[in-house]
Amino acid sequence: MPSTQRPRAIIIGGSLGGLFNAICLRKIGWDVQVFERSPQELDSRGGGLVLQPGVTEALHFADASPGDDFGVPSRDRIFVERDGTARRVYMPQTQIAWNGLYLRLRQALGSAAVHSGETFGSFTQDEEQVTAHFASGESVQGDLLIGADGPASTLREQLLPHHRPHYAGYAAWRGVLPEQALSQRSEALLQNVFAFQDGPHHQFLSYRIPGEDGSVRAGERRQNWVWYQKIAKGNALDALLRDRNGHVHSHSLPPGSMRDEEILSLTTAARESLAPALADLVTATPDPFVQLIQDFESPNMVFGRVLLTGDAAFVARPHTGAGAGKAAADALALAQALQVNPADLHRGLALWENARLPENRQLVRYGVALGRQIMGS
Ligand SMILES: Cc1cc2nc3c(=O)[nH]c(=O)nc-3n(C[C@H](O)[C@H](O)[C@H](O)COP(=O)(O)OP(=O)(O)OC[C@H]3O[C@@H](n4cnc5c(N)ncnc54)[C@H](O)[C@@H]3O)c2cc1C
Numbered sequence: 526m527p528s529t530q531r532p533r534a535i536i537i538g539g540s541l542g543g544l545f546n547a548i549c550l551r552k553i554g555w556d557v558q559v560f561e562r563s564p565q566e567l568d569s570r571g572g573g574l575v576l577q578p579g580v581t582e583a584l585h586f587a588d589a590s591p592g593d594d595f596g597v598p599s600r601d602r603i604f605v606e607r608d609g610t611a612r613r614v615y616m617p618q619t620q621i622a623w624n625g626l627y628l629r630l631r632q633a634l635g636s637a638a639v640h641s642g643e644t645f646g647s648f649t650q651d652e653e654q655v656t657a658h659f660a661s662g663e664s665v666q667g668d669l670l671i672g673a674d675g676p677a678s679t680l681r682e683q684l685l686p687h688h689r690p691h692y693a694g695y696a697a698w699r700g701v702l703p704e705q706a707l708s709q710r711s712e713a714l715l716q717n718v719f720a721f722q723d724g725p726h727h728q729f730l731s732y733r734i735p736g737e738d739g740s741v742r743a744g745e746r747r748q749n750w751v752w753y754q755k756i757a758k759g760n761a762l763d764a765l766l767r768d769r770n771g772h773v774h775s776h777s778l779p780p781g782s783m784r785d786e787e788i789l790s791l792t793t794a795a796r797e798s799l800a801p802a803l804a805d806l807v808t809a810t811p812d813p814f815v816q817l818i819q820d821f822e823s824p825n826m827v828f829g830r831v832l833l834t835g836d837a838a839f840v841a842r843p844h845t846g847a848g849a850g851k852a853a854a855d856a857l858a859l860a861q862a863l864q865v866n867p868a869d870l871h872r873g874l875a876l877w878e879n880a881r882l883p884e885n886r887q888l889v890r891y892g893v894a895l896g897r898q899i900m901g902s
Pocket of ligand 1: 574
């Protein structure tokens with residue numbers, strides 16, 4: 526690594542949280558180096574997100590404004606019954622695509638600061654610096670080590686070995702399909718709306734997001750759906766998380782890896798329980814994916830020169846719509862705290878932690894309360 530006079534942040538994880546940290550810290554003059562385990566770009570994965578103020582604030586701070594046509598607006602929320610009838614409530618909002626936000630962040634950062642295919646293993650720190658060690662054998666020194674390595678964080682494992690996310694007893698089956706693939710009845714129901722179908726112990730929701738290339742033109746966008754259903758720990762959950770190659774995943778199953786038996790039981794359940802226009806979305810999706818719903822609260826975010834941010838620090842249920850917004854808010858607040866305390870790193874970090882801990886805790890608990898309302902118990 527080249528030597529530099531600027532303070533350096535070593536960032537573990539090149540997903541949204543890591544990239545938000547990188548662009549915000551670079552804006553205040555830091556040298557940033559992002560280390561991502563995946564050798565490939567992550568842009569072909571992910572579904573939709575509700576655009577949260579935290580996301581746009583962090584993008585603006587880092588001069589990475591997304592422009593006016595970043596998302597797809599919806600006007601109403603509709604609450605659909607099994608027979609297809611719907612109640613309508615005016616509630617405008619904007620939906621974006623995970624891959625569109627990821628690409629915007631990557632574009633803003635440039636490729637030189639991102640090291641793909643580097644798996645973080647461990648760290649050491651003293652009063653002057655922190656050193657990160659990677660599976661490749663490389664070691665990197667810096668002023669700060671930022672754990673943006675997600676819910677199964679390796680960095681957190683070292684800092685807080687007894688703290689792990691807790692499975693909430695249900696999962697989100699998800700899918701994304703081109704709007705051209707929608708049936709007539711789906712298209713008629715789902716234009717300009719954010720749709721829900723609630724039922725005993727399950728909830729289905731769907732909304733429109735930009736196309737894979739970011740287009741928000743009619744006919745080129747995509748329809749995103751999410752179906753929360755209970756699934757107890759044990760054989761059924763293990764079977765769901767076993768992919769086409771026999772590998773059992775820990776908390777999510779990416780698109781293209783769900784086994785045919787699982788896809789068949791998903792489409793059968795959709796025909797039995799969902800309104801026909803919503804069931805059509807599930808049956809038309811060739812590569813559904815799964816994410817387990819988890820809760821996690823870290824007792825701290827600062828450990829000397831080492832930090833936990835985003836989903837490594839707090840996992841909030843997706844009902845809050847806040848995963849990306851929370852990661853962006855952590856990153857923006859960190860850059861602002863360090864910017865106003867340039868001569869005293871530890872004071873800046875303490876201010877950041879004092880601000881973010883209570884807010885993140887509240888969000889996780891709000892997600893638990895929403896989950897109880899939606900799923901029962
Ligand atoms: C591919 C992908 C798709 C997603 N799609 C959606 C979506 O459609 N909708 C939604 O609401 N949320 C989605 N999420 C979750 C959402 O991005 C997060 O809730 C939020 O942005 C905050 O996450 P994060 O960046 O802190 O952690 P994450 O997004 O979980 O990212 C953690 C990153 O760290 C990397 N990593 C883990 N361990 C190591 C290690 N030891 N060394 C180096 N790197 C490591 C992982 O490969 C990953 O890229 C997705 C996450 C990913 C990774």
